[in-house]
Amino acid sequence: xxxxxxxxxxxxxxxxxxxxxxxxxxxxxxxxxxxxxxxxxxxxxxxxxxxxxxxxxxxxxxxxxxxxxxxxxxxxxxxxxxxxxxxxxxxxxxxxxxxxxxxxxxxxxxxxxxxxxxxxxxxxxxxxxxxxxxxxxxxxxxxxxxxxxxxxxxxxxxxxxxxxxxxxxxxxxxxxxxxxxxxxxxxxxxxxxxxxxxxxxxxxxxxxxxxxxxxxxxxxxxxxxxxxxxxxxxxxxxxxxxxxxxxxxxxxxxxxxxxxxxxxxxxxxxxxxxxxxxxxxxxxxxxxxxxxxxxxxxxxxxxxxxxxxxxxxxxxxxxx
Amino acid sequence: xxxxxxxxxxxxxxxxxxxxxxxxxxxxxxxxxxxxxxxxxxxxxxxxxxxxxxxxxxxxxxxxxxxxxxxxxxxxxxxxxxxxxxxxxxxxxxxxxxxxxxxxxxxxxxxxxxxxxxxxxxxxxxxxxxxxxxxxxxxxxxxxxxxxxxxxxxxxxxxxxxxxxxxxxxxxxxxxxxxxxxxxxxxxxxxxxxxxxxxxxxxxxxxxxxxxxxxxxxxxxxxxxxxxxxxxxxxxxxxxxxxxxxxxxxxxxxxxxxxxxxxxxxxxxxxxxxxxxxxxxxxxxxxx
Amino acid sequence: xxxxxxxxxxxxxxxxxxxxxxxxxxxxxxxxxxxxxxxxxxxxxxxxxxxxxxxxxxxxxxxxxxxxxxxxxxxxxxxxxxxxxxxxxxxxxxxxxxxxxxxxxxxxxxxxxxxxxxxxxxxxxxxxxxxxxxxxxxxxxxxxxxxxxxxxxxxxxxxxxxxxxxxxxxxxxxxxxxxxxxxxxxxxxxxxxxxxxxxxxxxxxxxxxxxxxxxxxxxxxxxxxxxxxxxxxxxxxxxxxxxxxxxxxxxxxx
Numbered sequence: 001x002x003x004x005x006x007x008x009x010x011x012x013x014x015x016x017x018x019x020x021x022x023x024x025x026x027x028x029x030x031x032x033x034x035x036x037x038x039x040x041x042x043x044x045x046x047x048x049x050x051x052x053x054x055x056x057x058x059x060x061x062x063x064x065x066x067x068x069x070x071x072x073x074x075x076x077x078x079x080x081x082x083x084x085x086x087x088x089x090x091x092x093x094x095x096x097x098x099x100x101x102x103x104x105x106x107x108x109x110x111x112x113x114x115x116x117x118x119x120x121x122x123x124x125x126x127x128x129x130x131x132x133x134x135x136x137x138x139x140x141x142x143x144x145x146x147x148x149x150x151x152x153x154x155x156x157x158x159x160x161x162x163x164x165x166x167x168x169x170x171x172x173x174x175x176x177x178x179x180x181x182x183x184x185x186x187x188x189x190x191x192x193x194x195x196x197x198x199x200x201x202x203x204x205x206x207x208x209x210x211x212x213x214x215x216x217x218x219x220x221x222x223x224x225x226x227x228x229x230x231x232x233x234x235x236x237x238x239x240x241x242x243x244x245x246x247x248x249x250x251x252x253x254x255x256x257x258x259x260x261x262x263x264x265x266x267x268x269x270x271x272x273x274x275x276x277x278x279x280x281x282x283x284x285x286x287x288x289x290x291x292x293x294x295x296x297x298x299x300x301x302x303x304x305x306x307x308x309x310x311x312x313x314x315x316x317x318x319x320x
Numbered sequence: 321x322x323x324x325x326x327x328x329x330x331x332x333x334x335x336x337x338x339x340x341x342x343x344x345x346x347x348x349x350x351x352x353x354x355x356x357x358x359x360x361x362x363x364x365x366x367x368x369x370x371x372x373x374x375x376x377x378x379x380x381x382x383x384x385x386x387x388x389x390x391x392x393x394x395x396x397x398x399x400x401x402x403x404x405x406x407x408x409x410x411x412x413x414x415x416x417x418x419x420x421x422x423x424x425x426x427x428x429x430x431x432x433x434x435x436x437x438x439x440x441x442x443x444x445x446x447x448x449x450x451x452x453x454x455x456x457x458x459x460x461x462x463x464x465x466x467x468x469x470x471x472x473x474x475x476x477x478x479x480x481x482x483x484x485x486x487x488x489x490x491x492x493x494x495x496x497x498x499x500x501x502x503x504x505x506x507x508x509x510x511x512x513x514x515x516x517x518x519x520x521x522x523x524x525x526x527x528x529x530x531x532x533x534x535x536x537x538x539x540x541x542x543x544x545x546x547x548x549x550x551x552x553x554x555x556x557x558x559x560x561x562x563x564x565x566x567x568x569x570x571x572x573x574x575x576x577x578x579x580x581x582x583x584x585x586x587x588x589x590x591x592x593x594x595x596x597x598x599x600x601x602x603x604x605x606x607x608x
Numbered sequence: 609x610x611x612x613x614x615x616x617x618x619x620x621x622x623x624x625x626x627x628x629x630x631x632x633x634x635x636x637x638x639x640x641x642x643x644x645x646x647x648x649x650x651x652x653x654x655x656x657x658x659x660x661x662x663x664x665x666x667x668x669x670x671x672x673x674x675x676x677x678x679x680x681x682x683x684x685x686x687x688x689x690x691x692x693x694x695x696x697x698x699x700x701x702x703x704x705x706x707x708x709x710x711x712x713x714x715x716x717x718x719x720x721x722x723x724x725x726x727x728x729x730x731x732x733x734x735x736x737x738x739x740x741x742x743x744x745x746x747x748x749x750x751x752x753x754x755x756x757x758x759x760x761x762x763x764x765x766x767x768x769x770x771x772x773x774x775x776x777x778x779x780x781x782x783x784x785x786x787x788x789x790x791x792x793x794x795x796x797x798x799x800x801x802x803x804x805x806x807x808x809x810x811x812x813x814x815x816x817x818x819x820x821x822x823x824x825x826x827x828x829x830x831x832x833x834x835x836x837x838x839x840x841x842x843x844x845x846x847x848x849x850x851x852x853x854x855x856x857x858x859x860x861x862x
C-alpha cells in the first residue's frame with residue numbers, strides 16, 4: 001500500500017515540476033529541447049509496447065511518425081481542420097496503418113519481420129516523395145503557427161503546454177497498459193506464443209493491437225513534431241530515423257517502463273552537449289549508441305538497476 | 321526499347337545487386353545476423369578504388385586488390401566489434417549494431433573524403449557495340465564477367481576447401497558443427513570477410529557507372545531484396561539480383577521512373593507475404 | 609455422447625507418418641495414460657488436440673464439439689488446457705502473473721476498462737488474483753507468488769505450469785510429462801494432486817508420461833503408442849503383460 005502512495009507522490013511531484021518549468025526557464029531553445037524529449041518519449045513508448053513488450057520487431061516507427069506528421073500538417077494547412085481534431089485523427093489513422101502493417105507480423109519470424117517493416121518504412125517514404133498531388137513531394141509542407149481557439153501556439157513555451165500534457169497522459173496510459181491484463185497478454189505472446197495461445201490469448205489479436213498502439217503513439221508524436229518544427233518533409237522519416245528510434249529504446253532499456261523516457265532524454269540532450277561539433281553530432285551519438293548496445297544491453301535503466309551509480313557514488317565518497 | 325535490350329541494360333546493376341545480396345546472405349547463413357551496414361562496405365570499396373587508382377595513380381589491378389583487401393579488413397573489424405558480443409543478445413540488438421556501425425563508417429567517409437562527388441573513368445570501353453538490333457557495351461560484359469568469376473570463386477571455395485565446408489556446416493547447424501570441432505567463430509569472421517570482399521568487388525565494378533558519393537549505401541536494400549527473393553540461398557540470391565534489376569528497368573520504362581524505386585520494396589513485401597521462403601530457399605517454418 | 613474422442617486421427621510431416629489413424633475414447637472423469645517410447649507421437653497427439661498442428665486426416669471432438677473447427681487460442685474456451693514437455697512458462701513474469709495468464713478467459717471487462725483500471729475489469733482482476741492465490745496455495749507455491757518464475761527450482765516450475773493450466777478451469781487437462789525431472793517425493797505429491805484434480809474438481813486427465821510407475825499407478829486406462837500407431841489399450845495390468853508393449857519398450861532400448 002505504501003508503495004502506491006509513494007508512487008502517487010512521485011507523480012504529483014513530477015507534475016508540479018513539469019508545470020513550473022516553463023515559468024522558470026527563459027530560453028526558447030531549452031523549451032524546444034524539452035518538447036522534443038516529450039515527443040520522442042511518446043514515440044518510443046509506443047515502440048516499446050510493440051517491440052519490447054510484445055517482442056515484434058518494428059523498423060517502421062519513423063514511417064508511422066511521418067504519416068502522423070503529414071496527416072496533421074495537411075489537415076491543418078489544406079483542409080483547415082482545427083488542431084484538436086487533426087491530431088487525434090492523425091493518431092487514429094496511423095493506428096489503422098499500424099494494423100495493416102501488423103499483418104506480416106502474424107506470419108513472419110523476427111528477421112523476416114525486420115525486413116518487412118523496413119520495406120514498409122521505405123515504401124511509406126517513397127509515397128511521401130512521389131504522391132506530389134497530396135504530399136507536395138520532396139518540397140514538404142510548411143506549418144505556420146497553429147491556434148487552439150483564441151490562443152496562438154506561436155512559441156516553444158506555448159507549445160510546451162500542448163506537448164507535455166499529451167506526453168504525460170500517453171505515458172500514464174502506457175504504464176497502465178503494461179500493468180493491465182492487456183500488458184500481461186502482450187508479454188505472454190512475447191515469452192511463449194504457443195503457451196499464450198493455449199491459455200486463450202490470441203497472438204494474432206494482441207500482435208495487431210500492439211502494432212495499432214505503436215502506430216497511434218508514433219502518429220501523435222509525428223503530429224506534435226510537425227507543430228514544433230513547423231515543417232514536414234519526407235527526408236525526416238526514412239530508415240535512419242527508424243533505427244534511431246530503436247537505438248533510443250535500447251539505450252534507455254528495452255522492455256522496461258522508464259527505458260523509453262531515459263533514452264529520449266539521452267537522445268535529444270546528448271547531441272546538444274556536442275553541439276560545438278556541429279556536423280558530427282550524429283556520428284558521436286552513433287558511436288555512443290554502438291558502445292551501449294555492445295557493452296550495456298540493459299541500457300541506462302539496466303545500469304541504474306544494477307546499482308552502478310550507487311557504486312560509483314560510494315567510490316567517490318570513499319575517495320573524498 | 322524492347323525487352324531483350326532492357327534485360328541487357330540491367331546486367332550491370334544486376335551483378336551489383338547479386339554481389340551485395342550474396343554478401344548479406346553469406347553473413348546471414350553463417351551467423352543469423354542481418355548486416356544492415358552492408359551498403360557501407362560497398363561504398364568503402366568504391367572509395368578505396370577512388371583513393372588508390374584515381375588519386376594515388378596506383379595501377380588498376382593492384383588498386384582493385386588493395387580496395388578488396390581494405391574492405392575485407394573493415395568487414396573483419398566490424399564483425400569483431402559489432403557482432404561478437406551480441407551473439408546471445410536479442411535479434412534487434414545486432415540489427416541496430418550493424419546499422420550504427422554503418423552510420424559510423426558513413427560519417428567517417430564524409431570526414432576523410434569530404435562531401436565531394438567523384439567520377440571515375442571506366443577501365444573498359446564504355447562505347448556501345450551493336451549486334452543486330454541489340455546494343456551493349458564492353459563494360460557490361462566486363463562487369464558480368466568479373467561478377468561471375470568471383471561468384472565461381474565463392475562456389476569453389478565453399479565446395480572444395482576445408483574452411484568452405486566448415487562454413488556450410490555452420491550454416492546448417494551451429495551446435496553440431498561446434499561439437500564436431502569446427503571453430504564457429506572462425507567461420508563467423510570468414511563470412512564477414514567474404515562479404516566484405518564481394519561488397520568491395522561490387523563497389524569497384526560499379527564505380528565507373530555511378531557517381532561516387534557518400535550516400536551510395538542504398539544498395540543495401542537492393543541486396544536485401546535480392547536475398548529475400550532468392551530465399552537467402554546462394555543461387556537464389558544471384559538470380560534475385562538480376563531479376564530485380566530487370567524488373568526495375570522494365571517498370572522504369574513502361575510505368576514510371578518513380579515506380580522504379582518502389583520495385584525493390586514491392587518485391588520484398590510480395591515475397592514475404594506470399595512465399596517467405598523465396599525462390600529457392602529453405603522453408604520458413606515457425607518453430608513449434 | 610462421448611466425452612472426448614479422436615477418430616482416425618493422422619498426421620504426416622514431409623513423408624514421415626508421425627501419427628496413424630488414432631482412435632481414442634476418453635470417458636468423463638477418467639485419468640487416461642498415454643505412453644510409448646520416445647518419438648512415438650505422444651506430444652504430437654497433444655499438439656493436434658490443441659490445434660498447434662493440423663491433422664492430415666481424422667476428427668477430434670470434445671462433448672460432441674468438433675475441435676478441428678477451433679483455432680489454437682480458442683481451445684481454452686472449449687475447455688481443454690495443457691502443460692508442456694519442455695516447459696513454456698513466461699520467464700519474465702512473476703509466478704502470480706503466469707497463472708493469471710491462465711485465468712485469461714475468465715477475466716471479463718473491456719479492453720478500455722482494463723487499460724484505465726476501472727469498473728468491471730478492475731473487479732475481475734481482483735477476483736482473478738484471489739483465485740490464483742487459491743491455486744498457488746494448493747500447489748504450495750503461494751510463497752513464491754511475487755518471485756520471478758525463472759527463479760523457481762525446476763520441479764516447482766512444472767507445478768507452476770500445472771497451476772496455470774488449472775486456472776483456466778478446464779474440462780480436459782492434457783499433461784505432457786509433468787513428472788520429468790522430479791524426485792520420488794515430488795512425484796508422490798504430483799500423484800496426489802492429479803487425483804485431487806479429478807476427484808474434487810471433476811477434471812478429465814490425459815497423462816503423457818515416461819515415469820511409468822506414476823502412469824501405471826494412477827491411470828484408469830492406458831493407451832500405448834509406438835511409431836505413431838496405437839499398439840495397445842487397457843488397464844495397467846493388461847498393458848504390463850502385453851507382449852507388444854514390452855517389445856516396443858525393450859526393442860527401442862537396443
